[in-house]
Amino acid sequence: xxxxxxxxxxxxxxxxxxxxxxxxxxxxxxxxxxxxxxxxxxxxxxxxxxxxxxxxxxxxxxxxxxxxxxxxxxxxxxxxxxxxxxxxxxxxxxxxxxxxxxxxxxxxxxxxxxxxxxxxxxxxxxxxxxxxxxxxxxxxxxxxxxxxxxxxxxxxxxxxxxxxxxxxxxxxxxxxxxxxxxxxxxxxxxxxxxxxxxxxxxxxxxxxxxxxxxxxxxxxxxxxxxxxxxxxxxxxxxxxxxxxxxxxxxxxxxxxxxxxxxxxxxxxxxxxxxxxxxxxxxxxxxxxxxxxxxxxxxxxxxxxxxxxxxxxxxxxxxxxxxxxxxxxxxxxxxxxxxxxxxxxxxxxxxxxxxxxxxxxxxx
Ligand code: ATP
Ligand code: MG
Numbered sequence: 078x079x080x081x082x083x084x085x086x087x088x089x090x091x092x093x094x095x096x097x098x099x100x101x102x103x104x105x106x107x108x109x110x111x112x113x114x115x116x117x118x119x120x121x122x123x124x125x126x127x128x129x130x131x132x133x134x135x136x137x138x139x140x141x142x143x144x145x146x147x148x149x150x151x152x153x154x155x156x157x158x159x160x161x162x163x164x165x166x167x168x169x170x171x172x173x174x175x176x177x178x179x180x181x182x183x184x185x186x187x188x189x190x191x192x193x194x195x196x197x198x199x200x201x202x203x204x205x206x207x208x209x210x211x212x213x214x215x216x217x218x219x220x221x222x223x224x225x226x227x228x229x230x231x232x233x234x235x236x237x238x239x240x241x242x243x244x245x246x247x248x249x250x251x252x253x254x255x256x257x258x259x260x261x262x263x264x265x266x267x268x269x270x271x272x273x274x275x276x277x278x279x280x281x282x283x284x285x286x287x288x289x290x291x292x293x294x295x296x297x298x299x300x301x302x303x304x305x306x307x308x309x310x311x312x313x314x315x316x317x318x319x320x321x322x323x324x325x326x327x328x329x330x331x332x333x334x335x336x337x338x339x340x341x342x343x344x345x346x347x348x349x350x351x352x353x354x355x356x357x358x359x360x361x362x363x364x365x366x367x368x369x370x371x372x373x374x375x376x377x378x379x380x381x382x383x384x385x386x387x388x389x390x391x392x393x394x395x396x397x398x399x400x401x402x403x404x405x406x407x408x409x410x411x412x413x414x415x416x417x418x419x420x421x422x423x424x425x426x427x428x429x430x431x432x433x434x435x436x437x438x439x440x
Contacts, residue, residue, distance in 0.1 A: 079106070079198070081147050082115045085130075085154075086196040092129055094121035095178065096154075097193035103200060104189050107210050108242070117154045118193070120176045126154050141172050160184035160227070179203050186224060186231045187238065188216050213244045221253030229260035233272040236294065240276045240285030254292050261297040266325045269298060274312060282309045299324055307366060314338060314362040338362050347377045349420040353384065382419050382426050389415055390428050391435075399435050411439060 082098050089096035096119040105112040119126065126143040127134050135144040142155040158181060159173045175181065182191040182204055189209045193201040200207070209216055215235055217224040225232050232254050239246050246254070261269070276285040286303060289295055295303040299321065306318045316327070317335040327335070337355055341363035344351045352360055357378045364374045383389055389412070396411055397404045415431065418424040424434055 078112070078115060078150055081150055082117065082152065083196055083198060085117060085145065085147065085152055088129060089117075089119050089121055089126070089154075090196055092121065092125065094119055094125065095176075096121070097178065097195055097201065099182075099193045100185070100190045103192040103194045104206070104210065106194070107192065107200060107207065115150065115152050117152055118157055118178070118181055119154060120157055120178075121154075122156055122174060126156075141174075157181035158184065183218055185218050186228075186234060188218055189238075189244075191218060209244075213242070214247055215239055215244050215250060216247050217250060217253075221250050222256050225253050225257040226260060229257065230264050230268055230272070232258060232261060232294070233264075233269060236285060236288050236292070237272045237275050239288060240281050241279045243281055243284070246288070251292065254294075258292065258294060258297045261294070270325050273298070273300075277309060277315045278312055307368070310365050311362050314366055317342075317362070318366060334359065338366075342366060346374055349377070349381055349422075350417065352378045353381055353416070353420055382422065383416070386412055386416065388426070389419065389431070390426055391415075391431050396435060399432055400440050411435065414438075 082102070086096045086098065096117055098115055099118040100116045102112040102115045121129070123141045123143050126145070130143075130145045133145045133147055135146065141158075142153050145152045145154055156172075156174045157176060157178060159175050160183065161172060178193070182193070185191050187209070188204055188206045190206070191202075191204045192206040192210075193203070195201055204218060215238055217231070217235075235246055235250060235254065238244060276282065276289070279285055286306070286309075289298075290304055295301060300319045302319050306315055308318075309315055313331060313334055316322070316325070316331070317338045320339075322332055322335050337359045341351065341355045341359050344355075344363075346352070346360040346364040346367070346369060352374070355363075357375065360378065361371045361374050365371055378384075391399075393404050393408045393412075396408060415424070415434075418434070419426050424430055
């Protein structure tokens with residue numbers, strides 16, 4: 078990844094422009110962690126980048142970054158720009174390109190995210206980002222309250238970086254978050270969810286949640302149940318406990334899952350009928366939230382005599398021929414009865430047993 082990124086820098090510079098790797102990749106490089114994307118900043122304009130990397134560019138985004146795909150890696154190439162006016166607390170109104178790297182770095186969010194790397198692989202630290210990485214601390218570039226007021230998403234990014242990297246927020250940053258946190262209302266639920274997902278799936282999730290609570294962000298984010306969430310093993314389980322499915326965006330699949338987990342929460346997750354109806358995944362999550370071990374649930378689930386209607390040894394045609402009737406709606410009731418009796422171990426899932434039960438009960 079680094080090698081390909083340096084090649085890109087070289088290519089841009091051969092065309093007479095400056096280019097550096099910037100931000101997360103360099104921060105992670107200094108920390109010795111792997112990054113999954115590379116951001117590059119350059120004095121070249123988007124049209125220059127598109128002509129340098131003709132075949133490899135994705136359609137341009139509305140803010141003038143060009144995405145280049147090389148060897149399956151995404152490189153986000155962004156022209157040096159000035160801090161812009163933010164009228165909606167999120168997206169700059171328009172972009173002003175500049176030729177100066179340092180000026181570009183000043184518009185960024187945190188000092189640790191201003192580190193650059195040049196084409197020789199040398200780390201360049203114009204604003205003091207290395208110091209923050211060494212001290213494991215997060216400071217904004219310039220005045221914190223101003224940074225957070227310009228773009229309130231930075232508040233959540235601060236908490237997310239603190240969580241994922243195990244860093245601390247300086248007192249100044251915390252105080253500014255207190256002052257500006259009401260602006261989080263202006264941020265889309267989609268963006269908020271993306272940051273929260275990264276906090277909830279971090280190994281340091283407990284620390285992240287404490288930080289959210291300490292800063293009172295649970296209220297600003299309308300996740301009022303955050304202090305009651307008892308288990309963070311499963312992301313969708315966390316969202317179920319937060320009960321915000323009508324507020325935050327979820328796929329229909331996620332919504333169904335949360336609804337089922339919610340129902341399964343009030344049931345006995347070791348009960349055969351419950352395991353059969355809601356399945357292993359939903360019951361495991363529900364059990365986990367209640368402090369019942371996943372292992373017990375899995376053991377009980379694997380021991381179910383049947384896992385679906387298809388496991389019953391008689392099919393609809395066989396049942397109707399036992400009763401000498403045409404197949405019809407009545408079969409549904411019989412199947413449901415058979416499921417109950419088999420799951421409660423009153424009947425063995427055995428052809429002869431079921432045949433004589435059906436003859437005795439339904440003919
Ligand atoms: P990660 O990719 O792990 O989320 P990152 O630091 O690379 O971390 P990106 O969202 O990829 O974050 O952004 C790349 C760089 O762009 C950041 O390092 C930072 O310098 C700058 N940046 C991103 N979002 C903002 C923002 N909201 N305000 C100011 N600068 C930002
Ligand atoms: Mg990045």
